[in-house]
Amino acid sequence: MAAAVRVRRIARNPWYCVSLPRLPEQRQRFLTMAELQDLADHAGDYRLMILVLGLCGLRFGECAALRVRSVDLMGRRLRVSEAVSE
16 A cells, blocks of 8 residues: 555555554464374375475475485485476
């Protein structure tokens, strides 16, 4: 709305004095190694992807964009240089 006021689409911001309600804090929950392994074991063909996502902290798009050239087995590294999106 402030941008609309700046470019003179509207005269004033109707939400200027409106206070938004506070969202309740949600405590994050992380899987234990045993839970992650159990999830991966039940993922069928996606077992490796679940392990990479859970252990490396990649986003899905980053994991989906990995190619063979992105994997350095000897150096024990993944090179994340791109991501895919819908």
